[in-house]
Amino acid sequence: MVERAAIRVVIVDDQPLFAAGMAMLIDAQADMECVGTATSGDDALTLVQQVQPHVVLMDLRMPGLNGFEATELIVAAEEPPKVIVLTTIKRDEAVYLALRAGATALLTKDALPAEVLGTIRQAVAEERIAGAADTVQVVQQFARGAQTRTPDETLAALTAREREVFLLIARGLSNAEIAEATVLTEATVKSHVRQVLAKLHLKSRVQVVAFAYENRLMGDAA
Structure with a gap:
């Protein structure tokens, strides 16, 4: 039987300790590997081009190029990775802007390991919106238009x-x-x-x- 390739994950967060913990969690999974970490949106763009991940875990609030701006640029590629927003507060307009820009899902930074891993797998499978109820509520709250x-x-x-x-x-x-x-x-x-x-x-x-x-x-x- 042909084994499926591991899900390649990049972690973008300006807190190295948090990023290191996420990397350890991902590397402990048989079907995932952390292929790099970045501490800014600018570094994330370079890293994504270099390592071609399947998924990017993206912090929103970082110095320089922020997570929303980096997400917008990453998903503009011809075959972009899935971007999962990392946030401390779900009900935030910055979260909505990142979702609108093309992020696939959102996670709070206090999410349980099983939720983090499940969201990554669901994002790659593309069969549902991971955390659909929370995502729809964020969109309902902040979507504007006539x-x-x-x-x-x-x-x-x-x-x-x-x-x-x-x-x-x-x-x-x-x-x-x-x-x-x-x-x-x-x-x-x-x-x-x-x-x-x-x-x-x-x-x-x-x-x-x-x-x-x-x-x-x-x-x-x-």
Whole structure:
């Protein structure tokens, strides 16, 4: 049996002791390895280019280039790693900005080891929004925008089925949950998710949530 490659993780945090502890946790897993740490957003950009990680754990508040700015630049690459925001407070506009910029998930710095590891694995699997409830709540709180177009105009690029999948993604549902709700196979759902992201020029499921709330597409939930 062919073994799957380990998940390559970069840790970006201006507190070396915290970064070292996270690196030890990751290196203790059979399916993960820490391939580098950085203490600033600027160093993170260089390191990501050098080591090509699958996941970046990104602190937000750092001197120089901050975590939000670094996230925006990292996810702009053609095949970017997944960025998971590290934060001390979930209900923070900086967290929302990082999610909107393309971060895949968020973690508080007091998260339990199992939650950290689970979030990393879920981010790579791309089958759900890790910590969906918290992520949707952050977006609901800070998303701003005006409904300048009708939903039909906003989602004109999508087919009827893709619009249905779009709204279920925006609610935070996983591929399995969407498959159950739509009576489709998970493989078909994955195909629709890819099409939704491509047609709307979005990079992550979290950006779908932000797009939906900013364009007032969630009805009473908006």
